[in-house]
Amino acid sequence: MIRTVIMASLVALTWHPTLQVGADQTLPPCPDSPNCVSTDATRASQRVPTVPFTGAPAAALMHAKAALLAESRTTVTIEREGYLHAECRSLVFRFVDDVDLVVDPVAHVYRFRSASRIGRSDLGVNRKRIARISARLALPPITSK
Structure with a gap:
């Protein structure tokens, strides 16, 4: 049992995702397991609502990055036009979401x-x-003067 937990932890810490958003900005589908939520989910139990934004998409992306980085133990690993990918680590076992x-x-x-x-x-x-x-995204972005 302990060996299984250790091996799973090592895999979680070293594995990198291969599923990323497509060129047409489609999100990868959620698996059958309940440990995924998405605005694009086909199952109601996994669906979350979208959040509207106003203004330019580039400014919205900057606001989104700030909202993501406000999460503890979160790192943005991919940033491109209209898209962000982040990794969030759990506090105790350092599992990656x-x-x-x-x-x-x-x-x-x-x-x-x-x-x-x-x-x-x-x-x-x-x-x-x-x-x-x-x-956080529903709040207006903080701008410096």
Whole structure:
């Protein structure tokens, strides 16, 4: 049992995601496990709402990056036009969850996917994370004078 936990921890710490947002800004689908939430999920139990934005998509992306980085133990690993990928590590076991965020310039909404890399249940961690990020995105961006 302990060996299994150690091996799973090592895999979680070294594995890198291969699923990323497509060129057409589509988010990867959630697996059948309950440890994933997405604005694009086909299952109601995994679906989270989009968040609208106003203004330029480039400014919305900067606001989204700040909202992501406000999460503890979070690092943005990929940043390109209209898209951010972040890795969020758990406090105790350092398990990694992946967060994809798309700034949809046509619908003027933020779209998300947050998923655990390993395991089946996340005890609602991904849903709570997206709720916090969504709340930050709903606030006006802080601008320096």
